[in-house]
Amino acid sequence: MTKTLLQPIDQLSLGLIAALSVVIGGLIWGEKACGNYCFIHTGPRVKQFSWNHKQVGSEDTSFIISFDRPMDQSSVEKNLVIEPPLPGKISWAGRRLAYTLKTPVPYGETYKIHLQGAKEHFKNEKTDQMLEPFSSEFTSRDRAFAYIGTQPNEQGQLILYNLTQNKKIVLTPPNLVVMNFKFFPQGDKILFSAADKSRGSFGIRELQLYTVETAVQGQDKSNLLPKMELVLDNKDYQNNQFDLASDGKTVVIQRVNRENPADFDLWKLTLGSKPERLNVSGGDFLITPDGQTVAVAQGQGIALIPLQTHSQTPEFLPKFGQVLNFSRDGKAAAMVNFNTDNAKLRYIRSLYYVNNQGIQKELLKVEGSIIDCQFSPNGTALYCLLTQLLNKDEYVEQPYFVKIDLESGQVLPLVSLPDYRDIQISLAPDGLGILFDQLITRSTPTPNDLLTSDSGEAIVGSRLWLLIPPNGKPVKGSKPELEVLPLVGFHPQWSP
Template identity: 65%
Template sequence: MWKSLQPIDKIALTLILILSLVIGGVVLGGQACGTNCVFGMKPRVREFSWHNKAVGAEDKAFILDFDRPMDRESVEKNLVIDPLLPGKISWAGRRLAYTLDAPVPYGEAYQVKLKNAREHFRGKKEAGQEIQPFIGQFRSRDRAFAYIGTLGHERGRLILYNLTQNKKAILTPRDLVVVDFKFYPEGDRILFSAAQRHRGNDTLRNLQLYRVSTQIPENVSERSQSVELILDNKDYQNNQFDLSSDGKTIVVGRVNRKNPADFDLWVLKKGNKPERLNAPGGEFLIAPDGQTLAVAQGQGIGIIPLQSDAQAIEFLPKFGKVLSFSRDGSAAAMVNFNMDNAKLRYTRSLFYVNNQGVQKELLNIKGSILDCQFDPTATHLFCLLTQLIEGEEYREEPYLVKIDIKTSQVIPLVALPDYRDMKISLAPDGLGILFDRIVTANSNHSADPLITSSGETIRESRLWLLIPPPADAPGGAEPKLEELPIGGFRPQWLP
């Protein structure tokens, strides 16, 4: 019979026989390894969402996707993150989500390990096979910051310092004097205001907005590093600016050069020309939603949409300044100058204000509330305050504190000798505070001065790093304070 078959029939029969033997072997192998075995293969992690990625403070959870249902208890018991990152586990079918309690500390490499966990199918009383051992890797962003240099050829230039790699890069050319800057959300670019160096003492009236990349290859020289002009100053003088948390919107305070009484806020969105908001006011901040703006207007704070001629959607007459928002935008730190309260006049009050209508006073001082920033969990505020010293001369002594929002407890961190235009920056992981110590010059006749917001010439400035005690530290633990060997001011952490 075999001899009577055509060659093509012989090939087909041979293939059928081979496939039948393979299928039979797989079935027998599956039975031998247990009723829960899937084609004789061990369960495995099919996907790890953070594998080989660099994550930042905005990354709150990772996902493990398994190729079959798992015994959840065995997975949770055997999941290891090294170094430890406290968090909570939740499930959706075969997907495990691990949500961090706090942002991942920067400048670290991590491993996620899982072994000894078992599969488990519905209707089966016992767990099945052990998982194929899994090791996933990820890292956090480098611990880095930017600042404006004050020494030598760095004077007035924007500089990026990578603490993790111990590397420094000058980002802007010599012919620009930088006054202020903001990071884009990914930390890959910086928006900054600057004037041509030859403007000398007239810097503040000749600011333009520029953008520069922080991703500088090692073979790129200072000369070849280019910047992009975002907004010129031909018809309007540019003053304060802010960048939305998504990096898509810029708001700038502008004054008409021909008519100084014409002052307004302008909005600049990607791909569009600058548009007047018709919402004049004082200091302002873009809310984290990127759609609204908090601006000082008369005797209060107006919350207005970022569109032309829009009316304020809320007005807070009690407050005169917004210091900062929590990361999710649900709360803000605001200052009441107590102008309408005779008993509290000449004092300042710090308030916690949230979107549920809570307005909680955290402290009242005779002095100034210069800056406050929320920690990543929005449970504490780190604040730069001053104490008014009365005597022959009134003077203010600055100090840094940590404030528990729930209890209003004020925890002193460090006293400082001076605060001329001092700026603080809290690390995105909440583990360090950068600030500057500026010394101003008696004369402002420098050919290319660096100037404070009040117009004083900066002679020199040093950067300092404060590491607060960890949350679980015993009572009385002291913060660590270190002067960095860096001449600069206005430090800002990489997001």
């Protein structure tokens, strides 16, 4: 009889079968030997925590906790601890828990999250096991802001101040005078307009646009100036006011043709590309939060101009003369009616709440000015800087802050200021503080004056103030906190 030889593939197969048999036999023997103790480490566990050791900001509104098996939801909710507390709402989708914050996470903090004592969920509920204890931490961004310096050794320079680290960083070189700036969405860069200091007050006609890194996220820049980049020159056009879209990619600039001043339009600049004309003229403007539309003051109303050429036709709101601010979700805006159609109301200004459902609600009337209003992060309130007209003949105004509850319509006065000098305000991304400036001006500027106010006066100094409004809804007797900061400058803006 001829002996059959095994092929190599057959030998490999038999070897694998033998190895697997040994492993299976070992498992069966081990189970009999150790009994229930074999499953002492098979309890449920947290599979993923979306904010694990991350830095979060105001745009981060919720986190996710994923489990490796179905959980008893009530036991998880009962045992979830966040320190310091962050009020929020829990929802479930299978094995995933979503925790949605009621208000933005306060900045400049380290948060710890703990979960233990929670149980898994089975249909018979007799084999429920306890969750392996879970803990993690995350941080919020540093509390920081930028401003334009007015001290002799910082005049016109862009300066970042990190309140969390108590650290000041000069961002721009001394040969440039910064006129305006906007933070990028993550706070890692700033877009700003500036001119050469040697041009004095004539530099306002020679502005160029730059970007500069901020080091706000803890980068070590030592004594070197952060990296700068020119994004738009002034060779053929004079660059005036601008706005940066919330995506950090699109800029709208008001430009004037140097050869033909009657050529006065808005332009769109996608960073990294050449600017393109929008063929839109007008006054003050703002880009909507979705980055798709620009709201422009035109004549007796506000035009809503699509930034994409293939988009829908423009809308026009004839009732309003100025857009102050949009809510973060873009569904509402604060607008001003100047009452120009009624001579009896020539000193009266009306503040309106306007949303995308067609609601136009008058919030208040003032005999004076509505300087600025900014939505709280959750869109439930407005913080406004208003003025009261004290002397109609000389038009003397007294500024004051109010908080308006948009649900009840209640207006809560916060604090009055001694006088008005082109004050600019900025509400913190977590809603916990309002920055504003107090200019010191000279009424007769000279060609050598580098900085001028909106009213054309020379800026010779400025103080920065921090207003901390009462928490929660307006309550009678609650008082805001007001403190002057040890910094000299103007035009403060919080980092996102």
